[in-house]
Amino acid sequence: MLSARGVTKRFPGVVALKGVDLKVARGEVVSLIGENGAGKSTLMKILAGVQKPDEGEITMDGRRLDVSSVAAAQAEGVSLIHQELNLAENLSVAANLFLGREPNRFGFMDQKTIRLEARKYLTKVGLEIDPETPLSQLSLGKQQLVEIAKALSTRAKVIIMDEPTSSLSHGEVETLFEVVRDLKEQGVSVIYVSHRLAEVMTVSDRVVVFRDGEKVGELGVGEATHEAMVRLMVGRDVSQLYQRTEHELGEPALSVKGLRTEANPDHEINLQVRAGEVVGIAGLVGAGRSEMLEAIFGMTPPLAGKVQGVLPKSPREAMSLGLAFVPEDRKKKGLILDLTVEENTSLASLKMDARGPFLNREKEKRLCREMTKALAIKTPGPWQKARFLSGGNQQKIVLAKWLALSPTVLLLDEPTRGVDIGSKEEIYQLMEKFASEGMAVLFVSSELDEIMGMADRVLVMREGRLTGELGRSDFSEEAIMNLATQS
Amino acid sequence: MKQIFGILITLIVLYIFTTVIGESFLSPFNQEQILKRTALYGLLAIGVSFVIITGGIDLSIGSVVCLVGCGIPWLVMKHGWSPAAAVTAAFLVAIMIGLLHGFLITKVKLQPFVVTLCGLLIYRGATRGFAEDQTQGFGSGYLEFRKLATGKLQITDQFGIPMPFLLLVVVGVFAWLLLNKTIWGRYLFALGNNEEAARLSGINTDRMVTLSYVICSVLAALGGLLFVLDGNSAQPGAFGNFYELYAIAAAVLGGCSLRGGSGTVLGVIIGAAVMQVLKNMINLIDWLKSHMEFLVVGVVLLVAVVADELVKRRVRRVK
Amino acid sequence: MKKLLASTMALTAFAFSGCGDKEEGKASYALVAPSVSNFWEICKKGSEDAAKELGVETEFITPQSITDQKAKIEDLLSKGVDGISMAVGDPENQTGFINEAAARVPLITVDTDAPDSDRQVFIGIDNYEAGWLAGDLVKEAAPDGGEVVIFIGNLSQLNSRQRRQGLIDNLVGREKDSSRYDAPGQVVTGEKYSILDTLLDGVDSPKAKANAADALTKHGNLAVMVGLFDYNAPQIVEELKQSNKVGLVKVVSFDEHAGTLAAIKEGIIYGTVVQNPYDYGYQSIKVLHAIKSGDTGMIPENGIIEIPARIIRKDNVEEFEKDLNAKLGK
Incomplete structure (x- = not known):
């Protein structure tokens, strides 16, 4: 029914999609998977009218579709449900359903029709609630269903779901899947975008795999095994990606005791990481993992607790305890985009190397030279602004900035988000190297492969507390997801 | 160099243009005036550019000019303080003002616009209070003290470099060293671009922001001192009105982005010079009436900023 | 941008070449008010009428503050005017500057005086x-x-x-x-x-x-x-x-x-x-031109040319307004 042919999209410096084809039949659930930056979200945005393709055409039942804007795409029956919900929290469910296209009589809102229509679409997604309920009283999962009801109310023929389960509980995920199956029966097609391979296997009729802007394979129901999907996504066996070596663990290098964060003041966190150990922290989005790292590093000072025996009140203090932190959002928190590669690399160690208040330019230059070489940072020169480097190289600059201080503990938040596969591999190798040199590494990741591939030990978080710990021999996706979602 | 290219060309064009039509423009007397005024306003502009580089703004400059400009003659003439004591007191007050701004902005987390807007009202109000709205000046006395602003370093018997300009050069060199050769300068640029990332890199951003406000207030005080020594008459109600806007305009002309994170000392000084040459030009050229001053300054400022933005966009596209 | 600036420069230079030269031999004077107001507009008219009569040029300047007034007068000196008539904003503190300017060109004060300065004469009321x-x-x-x-x-x-x-x-x-x-x-x-x-x-x-x-x-x-x-x-x-x-x-x-x-x-x-602002302006230019021509006969002993003030009530307001409008050419 829906068909995209030869879709190409270029961004400055990269080709995000290289002549991709995609077909979706009526009532079919097609999953799009791929690494970050593989092109799946670009394709999705083009289909929904958020972005315009440079080449290619999109047709429905042989007729060319107008997807020049979100409104146009909606009129043609294609609706996108964003990962971050686009709902007005303070309005009622009914008001949200018809926001911007309220049924009206002589310019006045027709409240009666709105309520009736709202109830009809809510029933379709299995929500038995009063349409007048303020949206903010619903759980995230139910809000998601409201979004789907909203899509249905526009008479959507194709609904695109972008990472719909990233913030849902286990039970809510099950409800969502039932709704998806219902939609199928009503003849609505679903394009399901997710990086949770287990879910993808459960819900889809067909899996389409993207890598580096190209479609690299399609798997039917029977063929879509975990291994097959990963191999296509990564382009090689995963075992090659994560190379760990056995080495002796030393004394505890990071100790966190009784840590209570502003986000989750009711739970105390205790943990230890030994020198040379790599510990991964798994959990759903919103489980409080980033908040924990930020508290340990003194970025948002913890309410109570001790890190290495003291309460860290600022990043400066945490640094003096030998800690270093690579934040999740490197563009906002990790780097200063309009400073040069050299200036970014030296930023944390500037004071240490200074002669009185004066910069030591020789040391600064040498540091940048050494780091560029050691971490294989690809830049035209030390003078290049960090803004113009690729995600992977930007991430390496953040690492370089901290290595200049020779930290004993390295905290990383989603270290490979938005990084191409080659750089990913290099970052994993660096993590392995730091650990083997005796650094304690604590990292947060939402990619289970990464957690299981890199960690010696996994800590799982849910709703602000540590809910479990798994040794390498106990690693499995099910075990981690159980700890992350069970209540 | 790239950053000041546009404004430098503008200054040169203005110079040539005014020389061609206003015959007395290049006279030694007039050049002395231009140097002196560039220095007076340039000091304020350098001060505010520190704040602008951190992404802040200081609207209280004109009122600090007024506070110091009225306060020093008031202390000296009415209370019999020695000039040295009065000047010391004035700078101490300016430092306190800067520290107060920094504290309110970094610790109480108020917006710079609001904090310094209140400052604008308070310092002027306070000045009008203690000076009882009386115009302050040194009368015909203290000529030696006033040499700090009225003195000249004679080059030829026709032309001398005014003292304020020499002070501007000294302050300019220090400002340049601070911004480009010290870790503090690097920190200022870093936090102006991205305060969060700078703080995460272990920079005491609060202290650096406060430093920038102290520098700004101290240079405003120096400006106020020189203005009153030069003009010898400061009305509490009018002295220094809008000077913060002239300073900000010069800083922006000189390449400071109000978003923070960029700016050069030389550019800012040239920016101040452009403003003063423009005003001088309007007075020298007969067919430009003096009531058109704001109109012309405003239009030129707008043209310069637009041209600069277009050039930058072009450069970005080429990259 | 370089190109843009260069071409504007050439254009303007062409358009205005010769424009700035003042007519040879014609004396030029300036009247510097303390601020903008109706009063000074009338004064300006008087100065213009006097200039027309004498065949000289005059310029009317309205500064924004005392500091600005100083800059404006410095610019007039740069420009080379033949005489300045100014209203003094701050007699005690401006005297020094007035003396500097008076050393360069004939300078008189109008409306507000600086009695201890070197100004040649004051035109105004007591x-x-x-x-x-x-x-x-x-x-x-x-x-x-x-x-x-x-x-x-x-x-x-x-x-x-x-x-x-x-x-x-x-x-x-x-x-x-x-x-x-x-x-x-x-x-x-x-x-x-x-x-x-x-x-x-x-x-x-x-x-x-x-x-x-x-x-x-x-x-x-x-x-x-x-x-x-x-x-x-x-x-x-x-x-x-x-x-x-x-x-x-x-x-x-x-x-x-x-x-x-x-x-x-x-x-x-x-x-x-x-007061009689029209006369302030008119006399300013007359006196400046006389001084410039070397005639100081009209300067009284005490250095003050008094232009007396009058009282206007309902009975004489119409007549006064008619006369004023005639002077303003309305």
Whole structure:
């Protein structure tokens, strides 16, 4: 029914999609998977009218579709449900359903029709609630269903779901899947975008795999095994990606005791990481993992607790305890985009190397030279602004900035988000190297492969507390997801 | 160099243009005036550019000019303080003002616009209070003290470099060293671009922001001192009105982005010079009436900023 | 951008070449006001008429502040004018600068003087005497006495200080002494009149209006409101009209603001003391040109050319306005 042919999209410096084809039949659930930056979200945005393709055409039942804007795409029956919900929290469910296209009589809102229509679409997604309920009283999962009801109310023929389960509980995920199956029966097609391979296997009729802007394979129901999907996504066996070596663990290098964060003041966190150990922290989005790292590093000072025996009140203090932190959002928190590669690399160690208040330019230059070489940072020169480097190289600059201080503990938040596969591999190798040199590494990741591939030990978080710990021999996706979602 | 290219060309064009039509423009007397005024306003502009580089703004400059400009003659003439004591007191007050701004902005987390807007009202109000709205000046006395602003370093018997300009050069060199050769300068640029990332890199951003406000207030005080020594008459109600806007305009002309994170000392000084040459030009050229001053300054400022933005966009596209 | 700038430069240079040269041999003078106002517009007209008569050029400058006035005069000196007539904003502190300028070109003062400076002559009224005249008007308007509030732009200028003092001294029945000074906040009480306050507005009309409103609120028993700068009385009238208090308070004005004249006709303002700004401008240029030509015969012994002030009430306002309009060429 829906068909995209030869879709190409270029961004400055990269080709995000290289002549991709995609077909979706009526009532079919097609999953799009791929690494970050593989092109799946670009394709999705083009289909929904958020972005315009440079080449290619999109047709429905042989007729060319107008997807020049979100409104146009909606009129043609294609609706996108964003990962971050686009709902007005303070309005009622009914008001949200018809926001911007309220049924009206002589310019006045027709409240009666709105309520009736709202109830009809809510029933379709299995929500038995009063349409007048303020949206903010619903759980995230139910809000998601409201979004789907909203899509249905526009008479959507194709609904695109972008990472719909990233913030849902286990039970809510099950409800969502039932709704998806219902939609199928009503003849609505679903394009399901997710990086949770287990879910993808459960819900889809067909899996389409993207890598580096190209479609690299399609798997039917029977063929879509975990291994097959990963191999296509990564382009090689995963075992090659994560190379760990056995080495002796030393004394505890990071100790966190009784840590209570502003986000989750009711739970105390205790943990230890030994020198040379790599510990991964798994959990759903919103489980409080980033908040924990930020508290340990003194970025948002913890309410109570001790890190290495003291309460860290600022990043400066945490640094003096030998800690270093690579934040999740490197563009906002990790780097200063309009400073040069050299200036970014030296930023944390500037004071240490200074002669009185004066910069030591020789040391600064040498540091940048050494780091560029050691971490294989690809830049035209030390003078290049960090803004113009690729995600992977930007991430390496953040690492370089901290290595200049020779930290004993390295905290990383989603270290490979938005990084191409080659750089990913290099970052994993660096993590392995730091650990083997005796650094304690604590990292947060939402990619289970990464957690299981890199960690010696996994800590799982849910709703602000540590809910479990798994040794390498106990690693499995099910075990981690159980700890992350069970209540 | 790239950053000041546009404004430098503008200054040169203005110079040539005014020389061609206003015959007395290049006279030694007039050049002395231009140097002196560039220095007076340039000091304020350098001060505010520190704040602008951190992404802040200081609207209280004109009122600090007024506070110091009225306060020093008031202390000296009415209370019999020695000039040295009065000047010391004035700078101490300016430092306190800067520290107060920094504290309110970094610790109480108020917006710079609001904090310094209140400052604008308070310092002027306070000045009008203690000076009882009386115009302050040194009368015909203290000529030696006033040499700090009225003195000249004679080059030829026709032309001398005014003292304020020499002070501007000294302050300019220090400002340049601070911004480009010290870790503090690097920190200022870093936090102006991205305060969060700078703080995460272990920079005491609060202290650096406060430093920038102290520098700004101290240079405003120096400006106020020189203005009153030069003009010898400061009305509490009018002295220094809008000077913060002239300073900000010069800083922006000189390449400071109000978003923070960029700016050069030389550019800012040239920016101040452009403003003063423009005003001088309007007075020298007969067919430009003096009531058109704001109109012309405003239009030129707008043209310069637009041209600069277009050039930058072009450069970005080429990259 | 380089190209753009270069071409604009060439264009403008071409368009205006020759434009800036002043006509050979023609003397040029400048009249420097302290601020923008109706009063100075009339003065400007007088200077222009004199220039036309004499076949010279004149320029009228309105600075934004005393600091700006200094810059403007420096620029005039750069430009090479043949004489300057200026209103002095701050006689005590500006004297040094006036002397510097007077050393370079003939310089006279108008309306407000710096008596100790090297200016050649002062053209104006004796403001103390003019203030005294305003006092006479107050006595006529409220013969039984009462509370008085004074409104004025500032007290930093000698003329405003003397004008106010003349008024006060007349009302409380003191001996004439133009060097006396009562601070603005203190209440001065005589037999019949008591001057409660003097409100300053910094030559800002909206502020002047707000001052009038505040005075009406604060002093419920006001007999007379006196506006000593030209815009003051019209602002008082506005406020009286808006708060429906016309007739409750007498108003005495200074200068010939159009609003003042209209309000005199309406009977809201009792009367006004007028200077002769047209003559200020006219005489300024005449005197400057004479000095320039080497004729100093018209400079009196005491260095003051007095242009007397007059009183305008309802009976002579029409006639006065007709004459004024004729001079302004309306």
